[in-house]
Amino acid sequence: MTITFIAHSTPEPALYGAMAAILAELRALPLCHFPVSHDAKHYPNARQHVTAQGHTLTSGLVWLERLTGRGAGEESGLESLIYRALKEDIVVPLREPLSPALAARIAGHGIGVESLSVVRNQDKFQLEDCGSGKIRSNGWGRDAFGRWALGSVSQPVMRAGKTLRVAMVGDFCEQRDSYPAMLAALGDAADALAMNIDVVWVTPSLLGSQLDSTLYDVDGIILPGTTLTSGDHPVSQLASAVWALENQTPLLGINQGMHQMVTAFGQRVLGQERVVMHGPSSLNSLQTSLPLSRHQQQRLGNQTVLSRSGTLLANRMGEEFTLRYNQRRCLNPHLLAELESAGLKTSGTDESGEQAQAIELNNHPFFMGVQGQPELMSRRERPNPLLMAFLQQVRQSNRDHDVSHSALTKSVRLRHPHLSMG
Structure with a gap:
């Protein structure tokens, strides 16, 4: 049996294991992986795949x-990796090329070693024999949505x-x-709907008039549930949720993004001073988010969600469906009870x-938040239905806006033409 090691000397967490996954798919082999660490200061979401x-x-x-439909499984130590390689060929990603000492140790068990490294040629990545x-x-490349093409040319x-x-x-x-x-x-959802979309990035530093000008002509907003970079605060997420409320813009909130949506709506209904994200500033304040108790523990992996009739x-997901989770906090049930009547x-x-796992708002085109991570269950040929529902409403709202704008700007013959002069 043989272990194929694929080294990719890059600090970027999103590239780690990508070319190894491609080779595992091409050769129909399992992928095993060692524990690996990244610079958490520069990449706070380096370890967020669940x-x-x-x-x-x-x-x-x-x-x-x-790429394969197979989960990566848990991390392996060297001994368990060798044990598995005694039974079948495997692919293993590395941060740095395999050392001669480690290669000799593995070969001593009668296991073949193939050592490849990832090299970059302009915007393409290739495998080179060490x-x-x-x-x-x-050469393998990434498209506008960061997805890898299985081959040198992706299917348009x-x-x-x-x-x-x-x-x-x-x-x-x-x-x-x-x-x-x-x-x-x-990108998966846009492909499935044959939609042309441009992603507009709203950085945490955008506030006030800059944020307004950025969001002025957007057709939809996503609040992703990723950890903010060091020193950033969720102010732009909250302000974007407020914008979506005031302008009837379709909004999808993921995990922490959902909590920002509830904060925005709660402050609008109950007042700024009553609703805070974490740690009440006064006795009359209500927290949007509460940490999961030690009895609840962190919710990880696939979990069942029950939909409210x-x-x-x-309507989109059915009475019961599965969602991938990386949950550390929950919504405050007392605040939700107050906001229900609104x-x-x-x-x-x-x-x-x-425990609330999804929220939505009446009298709004699309104001939906979910506690889980639907993006982790999406694949190019099987996009997540929640993201598809969001983009479908984005398209519909744009069409409705075009119709209403056309009606408002349509020229009308004046009863007294001379009144149009000057």
Whole structure:
């Protein structure tokens, strides 16, 4: 049996394991992986990929599940890796090329060793034999959504209609290089709907008039549930949620993004001083988010969500569905009870029916938040239905806006033509 090691000397978590996943798919082999660490200061979302079984891994290992449909499993030590390689061929990603000492140790068990490294040629990535220097693969590239093409040329999607602008509240480099799942999943949904979309990035530094001018002509907004970079605060997420409320702009909130949506609506209904994100500033304040108790523990992996009858969530997802989770906090049930009468619905709960897992708002085109991470269950040929529902409403709202704008600006013959002079 043989272990194929693929070294990729890059600091970017989103690239770790990607070429190894591609080779594992081409050769129909399992991928095993060692524990790996990244610079958490520069890449706070480096370890945010969660498997169906609840293993938290380096974010780049999302590519294995996306390309092969197989989860990456938990991290392996050297002994367990050798034990598995005695029974079957495997592929293993590395941060640095395999050392001669480690190669000799593995070969001592009668296991073959193939050592490849990832080299970059302009915007393409290739595999090079560490011994001979010979290129062993075609060039692989990433598209506008950060997704890898299985081959040198990706299959084009026949798109129709005008280009719509979707705002993503976050940093482009963080989403592409540290946590690539959200951007890739948005591309999956756009492909399935044959939509042309441009992603507008709303960085945490955008506030006030700058934020207004950025959001002025967007057709939809996404609040992703990723960790903010060091020193950033969720002010732009909250301000974007307020904008979506005031301008009837379709809004989808993921995990922490959902909590920002509830904060925005709560402050609008109950007042600024009564609703805070964490740690009440006064005795009269209500927290939006509460930490999960030690009895609840952190919710990881695939979990069941129960939809509330008559909601948009139930209409799109059915009475019961599965969502991938990386949950550390929950919504304050006391605040939700106060906001219920104002139109904010708890549209999804956990299996006990006690903990809110999704919210939506009456009298709004699309104001939906979910506690889980739908992007982790998306694949190019099987996009997540929640993201598809969001983009469908983005398209519909744009059409409705065009119709209403056309009606408002349509010229009307004046009864007294002379009144039009001057």
